[in-house]
Amino acid sequence: MLKAFKYRLYPTQAQAERMDWTLARCCELYNAALEERRTAYRKRGVTVSYHAQAVSLPEVKEGRPEYKDVHSQVLQDTLRRLDKAFAAFFRRVKRGEKPGYPRFKSARRFDSFCYPQYKGTIGGHVYLPKIGNVRVKLHRPLEGAVKTLTVKREVDEWYAVIVCEVETRPQGPTGSEVGIDLGLNHFLITSDGEFVDAPRYFRKAQKKLRRAQRSLARKKRGGNRGNRRAKQRERVAKLHRKVKRQRLDFHHKTARKLVRKHDSIAHEALNVKGLGRTRLAKSVYDAGWSTFLAILASKAEEAEKRVVAVDPKYTSQTCPDCGRVAKKLLSERWHSCECGCELQRDVAAARVILGRTFPSGANAAVNAYVA
Ligand SMILES: [Zn+2]
Known part of the structure; x- marks a missing residue:
């Protein structure tokens, strides 16, 4: 089963700025990709898929070279998040409910980015590709095999949410x-x-x-x-x-x-x-x-x-x-x-x-x- 572990990160000033900057780029990408989907739907009545948007990422990097400084998986995950918002939207439409169309996000509210196939090591520091070795406090031991790592901003604090595949630990039956x-x-x-x-x-x-x-x-x-x-x-x-x-x-x-x-x-x-x-x-x-x-x-x-x-x-x-x-x-x-x-x-x-x-x-x- 999957289990999430959340740890406080202690980035340096430069690392924190870098993470803020990454969030801003992801937010920008999210909104641009949403705009693309809206326009395509309004003008041509077609739905742009996650795949179509993901394959155009190299093109984005050509036009905006600063995007090369954001890890590719992080960019892909941002697009996948938008795709999930759309999937949920269509699901509700299908059920006959009246859902709100996926909305643009404000930079202030966009507060996390994710490495969907995290491979680094985690100890006193956690290695975040394109950001660096960030100090982390493991207040409880990490268990199982790491799947994803999400960096999260909570006002002025930073956290890593690490999702792991863990074994179940059966508790004896109580008969109740x-x-x-x-x-x-x-x-x-x-x-x-x-x-x-x-x-x-x-x-x-x-x-x-x-x-x-x-x-x-x-x-x-x-x-x-x-x-x-x-x-x-x-x-x-x-x-x-x-x-x-x-x-x-x-x-x-x-x-x-x-x-x-x-x-x-x-x-x-x-x-x-x-x-x-x-x-x-x-x-x-x-x-x-x-x-x-x-x-x-x-x-x-x-x-x-x-x-x-x-x-x-x-x-x-x-x-x-x-x-x-x-x-x-x-x-x-x-x-x-x-x-x-x-x-x-x-x-x-x-x-x-x-x-x-x-x-x-x-x-x-x-x-x-x-x-
Ligand atoms: Zn009765």
Whole structure:
């Protein structure tokens, strides 16, 4: 399986400038390649492929010799990234959704470039072709065979994200199965009745970020104030980075605990049309769910355990014991059924989710309602 390792890079001033410069070239190439695709489509109704764009790279280097100072694989990967954006776009069109056309990227937001077939050695330094030997801190050992290396800029810090092929490390079975409900008032609730919340310091940092974002929105562009705006923008970016890291850390801890404790974990499938319950009120955690589920799936795969996405329809309206479906208001925090089942609302939903993993008995009744 593939596993990503992220390490802080400590480039010299010159190396950092070089990496910034590389990002700027990649961003420029990305936007030019996007422009080419747009024009071809508008004027001739044809789609330019990744391959067609990749074979014209030598031509690009003729016209703009500075591109010879960016590693060819890095340039190819930039084009491949655009190709992926288009593939995702066409996939959504095919599914009948209304997707946004791939967009131009601003230099400020373009923050990574990748060596897709990295071959160098990694120790106290990591060799980045066309940039040099950059100091790196391996705070945990790298495992497996290196596949790709991505250089990432996070405001004023640099990182290497190294993806490796690693062996799975099966964790012994515990005989336990669990359903999790991604909650409205809690981050998640388990079918065992456990409530998991984001830590306080995280919620505090999040509030601070929102305030700073509002203040930035108020500051006008240009004029004498331009400098102040730029400073506030950097402050927001740093707070954003902090919140992101805290959230990630919380996700990893939560996923690790679940995988250690259970052999099988069921959750609602996200992004399913006609979702039975309103997602709007849950927006507090929204940004995090898909990331969390990806982390959970990866940890489970490494431990050779199971994660199942189940149909999310009516999970909070269904009785986990008898399968009866009864409408509940969002404000109703208690599940009380004619059959005698009394549970906290989200715990009941988590049990319904668990039930959908292994249809049998009452759970078969639940599934009959869903079908
Ligand atoms: Zn019931």
